[in-house]
Amino acid sequence: MTYVKMLLACLFMSFSCVSLSQVADSSVQRQNHQARFVAGEVLTFKLNYGWFTIGEAFLNISEKLFQNKSSYHLEIKGGTAGFLEVFAKVDDRWVAYISKSNLLPMFSYSDIKEGKYTREDKTYFDQETHRIKVEKTKKGIKRPVTYFDYKGDMYDLMSGYLMLRNIDYSLLKIGDTVRFNAFYDDVFYDFGLVYEGTEILKTKVGKQRAHKVSPILPNNQVFTGNHPITAWISADENQLPLKIEAQMFFGTASCVLVAYKNVKYGPDYD
Structure with a gap:
């Protein structure tokens, strides 16, 4: 994996770490009818390394049926942007079906294309039997x-x-810490959130x-420092992810919200 591809991968990892770490104790979760997001x-987002924009990502929410059950359909598309596409083409896509009744995952799919490297993952969550099924295809070969x-x-x-x-x-x-377990890329993690x-954020x-x-992360060789990732969530009715900043072994990278539309509260920002 090239330097730029590694950086993009780390940025997406940062986003996942923040998202997972914020699945907090049920006492601080709003009921689903009070959800801060809506279909549509x-x-x-722009992905930055220092002063340079190296990629972009788009996240959208819709409503669909999965196995005849109502679900939120989430899709994230991300990849390199601008002149970097000439040197390190990255085109990644993640899709998930999430139960509308309890916001638990039902199925997720990822399609990773980074240069000559390709990978497809399908993950099925059976919340009744408490079993996860994972199907992987790497470089066209099924695992x-x-x-x-x-x-x-x-x-x-x-x-x-x-x-x-x-x-x-x-x-x-301030200082409250929440810990919990989560599943990501075939591994169960013990995450925490401070x-x-x-x-005020510009x-x-x-x-x-x-x-x-x-987030409090397990020991790893990607991020540096005790709290290498910091996230800022808008303190309004929408609670949008405004910025994620990650201290990595080769510098500081960030994921910044630059536009949004069809949010539940307020006008669009393009």
Whole structure:
């Protein structure tokens, strides 16, 4: 994987870590009828390394049936942008079906295209039997199907994102830490989240008051420091992910919200 592809992969990993870490204790989760998101919402992000824009990502929410059950359909498309496409073509896509009744994952799919490297993952969540089924295809070769058993509720990247939007931050105090387990890329993780209060943030979508949070991550060789990832969530009715900043071993990278439309509250910002 080239330098730029590694950087993009780390940015997407940062987003997943924040999303997963924010699936907090049920006491701070709003009821589903109070959801801060609606079908039709589209968010646009820029991926930056220092002063340079190296990629972009689009996230949209719709409603569809999965196995005759009502679900939220989430799709993220991301890849290189501008002149970097000539040197390091990245074109990734993630899709998920998430239960409307409890925001638990039902099925997720990823299609990764990074230069000559291709990979497809299909993950099925059976919340009744507490079993996960994973099907992988790498470079056109199907891998053996694997199964994972778990206890309690289980979230993944995409469902974690919706829960991120649904947390009642007013119940958290500065320094509060929430820990929980999550499943991502064939591994069960013990994540944590530290709430750091609110601050005014200048963003591409205007100056906004934002909730500041930092995930506690397992030891790894990608990020540096005790709290290498920081995220800012708009402290308004929409609770949009405004910015994610990651301290990595080769520098600082960020994912910044630059446009949104069809949000539940307020006008579009293009």
